Amino acid sequence: xxxxxxxxxxxxxxxxxxxxxxxxxxxxxxxxxxxxxxxxxxxxxxxxxxxxxxxxxxxxxxxxxxxxxxxxxxxxxxxxxxxxxxxxxxxxxxxxxxxxxxxxxxxxxxxxxxxxxxxxxxxxxxxxxxxxxxxxxxxxxxxxxxxxxxxxxxxxxxxxxxxxxxxxxxxxxxxxxxxxxxxxxxxxxxxxxxxxxxxxxxxxxxxxxxxxxxxxxxxxxxxxxxxxxxxxxxxxxxxxxxxxxxxxxxxxxxxxxxxxxxxxxxxxxxxxxxxxxxxxxxxxxxxxxxxxxxxxxxxxxxxxxxxxxxxxxxxxxxxxxxxxxxxxxxxxxxxxx
Amino acid sequence: xxxxxxxxxxxxxxxxxxxxxxxxxxxxxxxxxxxxxxxxxxxxxxxxxxxxxxxxxxxxxxxxxxxxxxxxxxxxxxxxxxxxxxxxxxxxxxxxxxxxxxxxxxxxxxxxxxxxxxxxxxxxxxxxxxxxxxxxxxxxxxxxxxxxxxxxxxxxxxxxxxxxxxxxxxxxxxxxxxxxxxxxxxxxxxxxxxxxxxxxxxxxxxxxxxxxxxxxxxxxxxxxxxxxxxxxxxxxxxxxxxxxxxxxxxxxxxxxxxxxxxxxxxxxxxxxxxxxxxxxxxxxxxxxxxxxxxxxxxxxxxxxxxxxxxxxxxxxxxxxxxxxxxxxxxxxxxxxx
Numbered sequence: 001x002x003x004x005x006x007x008x009x010x011x012x013x014x015x016x017x018x019x020x021x022x023x024x025x026x027x028x029x030x031x032x033x034x035x036x037x038x039x040x041x042x043x044x045x046x047x048x049x050x051x052x053x054x055x056x057x058x059x060x061x062x063x064x065x066x067x068x069x070x071x072x073x074x075x076x077x078x079x080x081x082x083x084x085x086x087x088x089x090x091x092x093x094x095x096x097x098x099x100x101x102x103x104x105x106x107x108x109x110x111x112x113x114x115x116x117x118x119x120x121x122x123x124x125x126x127x128x129x130x131x132x133x134x135x136x137x138x139x140x141x142x143x144x145x146x147x148x149x150x151x152x153x154x155x156x157x158x159x160x161x162x163x164x165x166x167x168x169x170x171x172x173x174x175x176x177x178x179x180x181x182x183x184x185x186x187x188x189x190x191x192x193x194x195x196x197x198x199x200x201x202x203x204x205x206x207x208x209x210x211x212x213x214x215x216x217x218x219x220x221x222x223x224x225x226x227x228x229x230x231x232x233x234x235x236x237x238x239x240x241x242x243x244x245x246x247x248x249x250x251x252x253x254x255x256x257x258x259x260x261x262x263x264x265x266x267x268x269x270x271x272x273x274x275x276x277x278x279x280x281x282x283x284x285x286x287x288x289x290x291x292x293x294x295x296x297x298x299x300x301x302x303x304x305x306x307x308x309x310x311x312x313x314x315x316x317x318x319x320x321x322x323x324x325x326x327x328x329x330x331x332x333x334x335x336x337x
Numbered sequence: 338x339x340x341x342x343x344x345x346x347x348x349x350x351x352x353x354x355x356x357x358x359x360x361x362x363x364x365x366x367x368x369x370x371x372x373x374x375x376x377x378x379x380x381x382x383x384x385x386x387x388x389x390x391x392x393x394x395x396x397x398x399x400x401x402x403x404x405x406x407x408x409x410x411x412x413x414x415x416x417x418x419x420x421x422x423x424x425x426x427x428x429x430x431x432x433x434x435x436x437x438x439x440x441x442x443x444x445x446x447x448x449x450x451x452x453x454x455x456x457x458x459x460x461x462x463x464x465x466x467x468x469x470x471x472x473x474x475x476x477x478x479x480x481x482x483x484x485x486x487x488x489x490x491x492x493x494x495x496x497x498x499x500x501x502x503x504x505x506x507x508x509x510x511x512x513x514x515x516x517x518x519x520x521x522x523x524x525x526x527x528x529x530x531x532x533x534x535x536x537x538x539x540x541x542x543x544x545x546x547x548x549x550x551x552x553x554x555x556x557x558x559x560x561x562x563x564x565x566x567x568x569x570x571x572x573x574x575x576x577x578x579x580x581x582x583x584x585x586x587x588x589x590x591x592x593x594x595x596x597x598x599x600x601x602x603x604x605x606x607x608x609x610x611x612x613x614x615x616x617x618x619x620x621x622x623x624x625x626x627x628x629x630x631x632x633x634x635x636x637x638x639x640x641x642x643x644x645x646x647x648x649x650x651x652x653x654x655x656x657x658x659x660x661x662x663x664x665x666x667x668x669x670x671x672x673x674x
Binding site for chain 2: 160192249255
């Protein structure tokens with residue numbers, strides 16, 4: 001099968017700065033990150049005196065990143081921070097400093113290759129008003145396409161009504177929202193040598209998708225452009241059960257005018273599911289118009305060949321081009337290439 | 338398409354007794370259940386002074402149950418307790434009384450129609466030795482086919498090494514283990530009017546499947562017959578990611594000699610996923626030889642037409658008969674019909 005001509009936009013990949021500024025706040029025992037040398041081309045992200053993760057230089061090096069993108073056939077990346085940097089658990093004054101630093105780092109990387117990168121910034125969502133103000137900076141001053149948020153904020157699902165003003169503001173600013181798993185539900189139930197990223201991210205992001213539906217924000221904020229990491233995780237398997245719950249339980253049905261499936265099929269999802277048949281199940285579940293390329297570059301749970309993985313699903317040309325390019329243009333609010 | 342001739346064994350359905358004995362233990366503030374009258378043909382399960390759930394008389398009435406089974410085309414049910422009765426959180430002496438009472442209730446229902454029912458009993462898994470002794474009673478005296486356990490025991494996943502002697506004993510007794518979601522991980526992340534059963538069961542049972550693989554029990558107890566409720570929940574979407582984690586992370590790979598997929602394809606799963614295409618994704622993921630009918634009878638999140646739901650998947654005759662009958666015979670250790 002020949003591959004149709006199109007560009008490729010990767011909406012799920014992360015940056016880590018080469019260095020963090022020293023902590024300059026006034027609070028005690030803040031888990032402020034720093035960087036330390038590791039082996040060649042790698043650095044350790046240090047948090048509270050421990051190695052949180054060892055990351056490759058593609059995390060911060062634009063030259064390395066573009067070289068790797070060229071190898072993988074990725075035209076453009078929407079850059080977002082490593083989720084553990086989102087800082088929802090920091091005191092607000094410290095979190096504001098960190099997210100501003102990260103947003104400016106992303107802007108600096110975009111400036112070095114504006115044809116290859118767009119921005120998905122970060123906001124201190126532990127304070128909805130402060131988050132809206134940072135989103136204004138990100139969208140207005142830095143001209144990003146949107147922001148990355150986590151599946152929950154310190155244990156409160158993003159579908160909680162307290163976050164509704166944030167999502168309403170995102171619609172007004174035409175900001176795309178990319179939701180990523182973080183500190184997942186069930187991480188205390190993992191047994192053995194597998195990481196929380198490997199075991200518990202799918203269930204966690206599935207709960208975030210569900211919360212945006214069951215809590216009613218998807219109904220009340222209809223213009224929202226929101227995408228979920230890791231193919232929506234467990235949600236493809238959860239959705240028919242939510243529909244059953246909606247049909248079977250009167251108080252659930254009274255709470256939502258439409259079936260959960262209808263809301264879910266307006267959300268976006270990446271295709272980072274490591275199985276061509278699972279990609280096809282996402283298309284069946286959510287629709288070919290709602291899926292996009294996600295690589296998790298440059299982390300070791302990522303897909304180094306996201307284009308090849310999509311090709312392996314054996315899709316028709318129109319579907320392939322939609323997932324490679326057109327859906328991401330629509331999600332990110334970019335002019336068609 | 339004509340339907341091939343076969344029987345149907347439903348491995349996922351529950352009993353609730355019409356009454357519980359009054360609490361006769363010596364502990365204080367024990368959440369011992371009781372029953373109270375509700376509307377016609379229904380009773381309230383009361384726990385700690387609140388209605389835990391209102392259940393229909395099919396929960397205890399053999400006549401009602403058989404009538405409903407005949408309507409649905411179910412030949413045989415493997416009866417297991419409503420999971421909230423598993424009593425892992427009760428003091429051990431109280432839990433022993435409760436599980437013995439439930440096991441004898443199931444035995445009494447089987448005695449009323451031995452051609453229509455087999456038993457999956459319960460054990461006090463908060464104490465592994467006591468659980469093994471109750472499993473001996475259930476298998477030796479009551480002649481059940483196995484036991485139902487939950488996805489975790491008071492927050493500890495069933496794949497934790499502390500439970501390995503229990504699973505090894507199950508192999509020796511040829512006991513089938515049916516794992517059901519209960520008090521799910523992420524239930525604190527639900528927003529809105531949907532229940533924990535609707536939203537959080539899939540992620541919860543997925544974590545239980547993962548724990549049996551990543552903790553190594555599936556490797557070390559190879560003859561185990563174990564089945565997971567709700568189609569394994571999220572696990573069909575989690576499995577490719579676990580495989581990726583196994584391939585990408587050295588300490589994960591060193592911990593397991595085989596790919597997570599190989600263990601997962603020796604487990605059994607019911608087909609209670611409310612979507613014919615999801616059933617097909619289970620067949621792709623786990624194999625047609627590992628799936629069985631599950632209805633969740635008589636609860637309102639159940640499937641009142643599990644045979645029709647399987648037919649809707651449009652399977653070939655051999656696959657249909659395997660899922661309706663033969664896989665359950667193998668899982669439960671029953672002679673072929």
